[in-house]
Amino acid sequence: FMLLKKGIEGKRQEYFQQACDDERLGTSEKAVLLLLIGMRVKDDGSCPSFRKYLDSSSTMTKNALDNLEKAGYIQTGEADGSIELKFPKCTD
Numbered sequence: 001f002m003l004l005k006k007g008i009e010g011k012r013q014e015y016f017q018q019a020c021d022d023e024r025l026g027t028s029e030k031a032v033l034l035l036l037i038g039m040r041v042k043d044d045g046s047c048p049s050f051r052k053y054l055d056s057s058s059t060m061t062k063n064a065l066d067n068l069e070k071a072g073y074i075q076t077g078e079a080d081g082s083i084e085l086k087f088p089k090c091t092d
Contacts, residue, residue, distance in 0.1 A: 001083075002044075002081075003045060003082070003085075007087065008087065011087075016033065018088075025068070028061070036074070065083075071088055072086065072087075073088055
């Protein structure tokens with residue numbers, strides 16, 4: 001499992017504040033996003049503990065990840081199961 005944070009490096013506070021202000025996101029989505037932001041990753045971007053957590057997690061957590069992707073905060077890689085944190089594109 002790879003967790004890529006390059007899109008938010010140096011802007012983690014701004015990234016999470018934007019998510020907190022986003023009315024499309026519920027408490028579950030914000031909690032999962034905070035977990036992703038705070039997770040430690042190896043130099044190669046791997047984060048094996050998150051995959052273990054997800055495999056035993058509730059439907060609510062999996063739904064939160066789907067909702068975060070729909071809102072543009074994360075992008076998942078179908079082939080490798082990676083998650084990239086990104087700022088959503090503005091639609092204004």
